[in-house]
Every structure is written in structure tokens, then in C-alpha cells.
Amino acid sequence: MSASHPRVLMDATAVPPDRRGVGRYVDSLLPELGRLGTPLLIACRAEDARHYESLCPSADILPGPAQIGRRPARLAWEQTGLARLVAKTNADVVHSPHYTQPLAVRRPIVVTLHDATFFxxxxxxxxxxxxxxxxWTKLSLRRATRCIVPSAATRDELVRVLGTREDRIDVVHLGVDEEVFHRPTSDEIAAARRHLELADRPYIAFLGTLEPRKNLSSLIRGFANAVRGRADKPALVLAGGQGWDDSLDALIAGLPAGVDVLRPGFLPLELLRGYLGGAQFVAYPSLGEGFGLPVLEAMACAAPVLTTPVLSLSEVGGDAVEYTGTDPDSIGTAIAALLDNPSRRRELATLGLSRAAEFSWHSAAVRHQEIYAQVGRFQR
Incomplete structure (x- = not known):
């Protein structure tokens, strides 16, 4: 036991190979916890061991068996192998960062629940x-010592829908990686443009998984309405992994000539700030988010942002973003208004930079450390 902090075993085996989603959360949080002096044990997939050794040099790395690279095997191992692993360690607290938890563990467990939109x-x-x-959300809310959520909106929805006691859920806002997401240089913007083969053409950016929740069908329809008849039409760029929205192909194929929607897939991390910061603005008309990290990251890159006030998105954007309804007509009207108002875009860029500075992974790690201390019955 540390003199001031409980030893925390983080289950990083849920981190996917592309490191998105829970991977961003775990990989951003762990180094900050290490810098704060939290004694860490990190359970991970064998192929991730070196990654976590370099990310957290002071942590004890506990690689799992090779077969947990497959999700069903990982979930089974979580209930058996991870429970045995915890029993062999000197961990004071176990943190399960992605909804599930080892039910047989007899130590305090913290579970992170990222989203209430499943309900x-x-x-x-x-x-x-x-x-x-x-x-798993219902089970973890019953069985975990504490649950962490990334926004008050997510907490409030879980309380409303499930009748969970509010005092069992801790809100911890996510942060922004300032090394990756900051105002880009002109060279970085040019590099992103070359990658996208945009030359000097203006564009509106989206970043996220291409799935129904992101409301991309409405975005595309609204975009088409907004640029119809314009001489200098921007492109709409939908960057991110392919989800299960199978309506986009036909919708894009049916667009009029000159209304261009590009889908470049995943962009390399080093191109993201040039991509976001080089856009006329970032459009993120989601139907609901547990937090809305792309909105925060876009603001940190000095990009004006158009989003919806649904669930957590207004909690993240505050007064520093432009809001729209979720239907195509509302989105189209908002897009046209921003295209016609460069001074408003400049104002949003300035406001967004200040707003993004209020969110940090250091602050998130401090709050996590406080929660670990509470559940482990330690005093800070």
C-alpha cells in the first residue's frame, strides 16, 4: 500500500486494437495517474504490454493470455482469469473501464459507464x-462499489431511466490531449489537405464513427440543401471508421453533381489537428453522446463547431459552439448561416479554444484518484 494512494489495477484488456473509444480514455488517463503518484497495475493484452510499459514506466504490467484478443474469450477470462489475477496481486482497488466487471472479485471495484443512449x-x-x-450497465450499477460517467447528462439519464441512486455515480469529464489537439500550423493544415486531395477547396469536417447515432444522413441532406446554388461549394468530409449505417452509400450516390461528400476512413493521429483546424467548421449533429470528445478536440484545434444541444453535448460545448436541431432542414439552415458568416466562425474558434482549456486529463486523473481513495477507504 502506498503511503497516500491505494494501488489500482486497471483492466486495459478491453482496449481495442485501433485504440479508439475506451482506448482513448484508458491511454490518456493512465499516464496522468502515474504522474500523480498512483501505484498502478495494468492488466492488458499480451500484444499491448510494451505499449503500456512505455506509457506508464512505473506501473506493473500484467499481460493476459493470447486468446483474449477475441472478445468472447476476453469476457470469459474477465470472470475467471482476471479474478484470479486480482487475487494474486496487492491491488487495493480494481478499475474496470468499460461497463463490465469481474463479478467474483472481493475488492472495491470502480466501473466506468460511458453512455446512456443504449436506454x-x-x-x-x-x-x-x-x-x-x-x-451490463444495470449489473454494474448494482454490483460495483462506485460507477464513473463522463457527464452529468449521462448520470441524470441513468438515474431517470433506471432509478439508480445519484450518490452512487461520479461525474468525471474527459480531457483533451493538448499534445495532439491544439491550433495547427499552416504546414499541418496543408498536410491534411494533401492527404485528402482537397487542394485549396474549402471543406466542412466531421470526425467520428459512421453510425446512425451520429445523424449523418441528416447531415448529408442538410449539407446538400445548404450548398445548392453556391458558386464555391465546400466539400463535406466524413472522417472515421465505418459503423453499421448502411444508408450512406445510396444517399451519397444520389447527390447532385458538385455536391461532394468524401469518406477517407481513419486519419492518422498526426493529421487530425490539421484536418479539424483547417476546416471552415466541424459539424457534429449527433443524436446523443455520453460526452462528445470530438467536439472538445475540435474546439482545442481552434475549429468552429456546429453540434446539437442533446444530452451531454451542450455540457461540453457551453456557449462556445453553434447549435442546431437534428433534422435536415435545421442542419441545412445552420450550415448556410455559418458559411455566410466568417466573423461568427472566427468568434467560435476563439471561444472554443478557451472552452477546451477547461477540460484536462490531469483534472480527470485527480478526480479518479479521489474516487479510488474513497472506495478504498483511504484518506488523501
């Missing part, structure tokens, strides 16, 4: 995924 917006999730995460 509030079930139609935008695949049925298997929805059932899995709703069941």
Missing part, C-alpha cells in the same frame, strides 16, 4: 450491442 436512444444501436451494454 434513451435504443434505435441507433445494433440490437446485440444494445442488449449487451444495457444488461
Amino acid at each position: 434513451t436512444h435504443p434505435d441507433v444501436h445494433e440490437r446485440v450491442k444494445r442488449l449487451f451494454f444495457t444488461n
